[in-house]
Amino acid sequence: MRQRLHRATFALLITLCACGGGTGELGEVDPEAAPATPTYTAHVGPIMDRYCTACHAADAQPGPLEGLDYSTCSGVRRGWGGVLETVIFTETMPPGGAERVTSSDQLTLERWHAQGAACD
Numbered sequence: 001m002r003q004r005l006h007r008a009t010f011a012l013l014i015t016l017c018a019c020g021g022g023t024g025e026l027g028e029v030d031p032e033a034a035p036a037t038p039t040y041t042a043h044v045g046p047i048m049d050r051y052c053t054a055c056h057a058a059d060a061q062p063g064p065l066e067g068l069d070y071s072t073c074s075g076v077r078r079g080w081g082g083v084l085e086t087v088i089f090t091e092t093m094p095p096g097g098a099e100r101v102t103s104s105d106q107l108t109l110e111r112w113h114a115q116g117a118a119c120d
């Protein structure tokens with residue numbers, strides 16, 4: 001499983017990184033499609049609420065998912081590796097037929113984190 005995931009991640013990076021000079025895996029997305037300096041309050045919080053917190057908030061999911069809380073800024077910072085992997089690399093979250101995270105929302109998240117992931 002781990003192995004498969006890595007291979008999928010790698011394939012996706014190759015696909016996305018036909019980028020000729022972008023910032024990385026999202027280099028192909030129109031840079032204008034996301035705010036230049038996203039903030040947690042105005043952008044990231046609402047994105048996480050829209051796609052994630054129904055299942056990943058402190059009180060939403062007892063059991064194995066308990067540690068995954070995307071309803072606060074510190075939770076998003078702590079769980080950033082999981083966001084990167086499931087939202088940007090593998091696009092496996094949210095699961096099933098749920099609304100996909102748009103590429104401009106992906107870029108917003110990535111930009112916020114690259115700019116220091118401030119909580120204001």
Ligand code: HEC
Pocket residue numbers: 048051052053054055056065068070081082083086087092093094095098101
């Ligand atoms: C409908 C409920 C639901 C929503 C919405 C949801 N998740 Fe999940 N998530 C799960 C379940 C259930 C698991 C554990 C089983 C699995 O991996 O499928 C999980 C697992 C995870 C994991 C653990 C690693 C993994 O792949 O198993 C991460 C990280 C994660 N979700 C991130 C997110 C993010 C980020 C969002 C929003 C973009 C999100 N999830 C939206 C239900 C959800």
